Amino acid sequence: MANIGEAAEWFRQKKAIRAAAAASRNLLPEELRKHWSSMACKHAIDWMANHSNCINSFMVYVPFRSELDTREMIEWGWQTGISVIIPRSNPSDWTMELYVLQRWEELIPGAYGILEPDAGQAKRCGEGFIPDAIFAPGLTFDLHGGRLGYGGGYYDRYWERLSSEALQTGQSMPSWIGLAYESQLQEKVPMELHDARMGAVITEQGMRIFNS
Numbered sequence: 001m002a003n004i005g006e007a008a009e010w011f012r013q014k015k016a017i018r019a020a021a022a023a024s025r026n027l028l029p030e031e032l033r034k035h036w037s038s039m040a041c042k043h044a045i046d047w048m049a050n051h052s053n054c055i056n057s058f059m060v061y062v063p064f065r066s067e068l069d070t071r072e073m074i075e076w077g078w079q080t081g082i083s084v085i086i087p088r089s090n091p092s093d094w095t096m097e098l099y100v101l102q103r104w105e106e107l108i109p110g111a112y113g114i115l116e117p118d119a120g121q122a123k124r125c126g127e128g129f130i131p132d133a134i135f136a137p138g139l140t141f142d143l144h145g146g147r148l149g150y151g152g153g154y155y156d157r158y159w160e161r162l163s164s165e166a167l168q169t170g171q172s173m174p175s176w177i178g179l180a181y182e183s184q185l186q187e188k189v190p191m192e193l194h195d196a197r198m199g200a201v202i203t204e205q206g207m208r209i210f211n212s
């Protein structure tokens with residue numbers, strides 16, 4: 001970023017894109033959101049089932065506001081015996097703690113009113129744990145791995161943490177897959193160096209895998 005003026009303009013642009021994306025997602029009729037969520041979950045499940053030799057755990061969000069509903073994926077994980085990892089956000093430093101979720105009853109409203117694992121009930125993942133796949137929420141995605149979230153930088157910080165953990169332990173970085181309705185896709189999402197990059201996006205229309 002060349003100077004403060006440019007940085008401020010960039011920040012304003014991102015804020016405007018976020019607001020427009022949130023408003024257009026909120027306008028999607030609930031019945032269609034339900035239907036598309038179910039279709040997208042089926043694509044995600046098919047992908048995991050086809051990679052069953054390397055997927056023993058996956059991280060996914062619990063939906064809030066008008067986000068794509070992931071509950072079918074979570075239940076599928078429980079039925080199949082794959083560990084379902086759900087983050088709990090810590091707004092004091094914008095980091096996420098990971099938990100293995102085994103029952104809906106282990107969720108309680110956390111920061112922002114999002115249903116998150118209750119630290120007193122759910123099992124916390126150990127230090128250094130890396131899920132085999134990460135399904136990320138977002139307000140908008142592009143077809144080059146770009147993603148824009150609510151602006152907390154939670155997934156970006158997690159991306160950075162995982163990159164250094166993977167490097168230290170010699171493990172590979174898991175697949176990062178954005179989950180969204182097709183109408184949330186845009187030509188180009190503004191990206192910065194610290195932003196988490198998706199390797200693929202799944203919508204109701206299927207999965208797109210990007211060249212890294």
Ligand SMILES: Nc1nc2c(c(=O)[nH]1)N(C=O)[C@@H](CNc1ccc(C(=O)N[C@@H](CCC(=O)O)C(=O)O)cc1)CN2
Binds near residue numbers: 153
């Ligand atoms: N289901 C779900 N869980 C998630 C995320 C998500 O996007 N979806 N997150 C993904 O990172 C983290 C939570 N991030 C959030 C960050 C900000 C706001 C929020 O309410 N922001 C205000 C705007 C504040 C401002 O503009 O200054 C808002 O949207 O009204 C909500 C969640 C972790 N858990």
Ligand SMILES: Nc1ncnc2c1ncn2[C@@H]1O[C@H](COP(=O)(O)OP(=O)(O)OP(=O)(O)O)[C@@H](O)[C@H]1O
Binds near residue numbers: 147148153160194
């Ligand atoms: N790895 C990081 N370390 C420190 N700060 C970071 C990191 N990643 C992002 N940030 C900061 O977090 C803030 C929000 O980042 P950004 O606008 O990219 O959020 P976002 O990707 O939309 O949010 P989220 O990941 O929570 O959905 C910015 O001020 C950014 O500088």
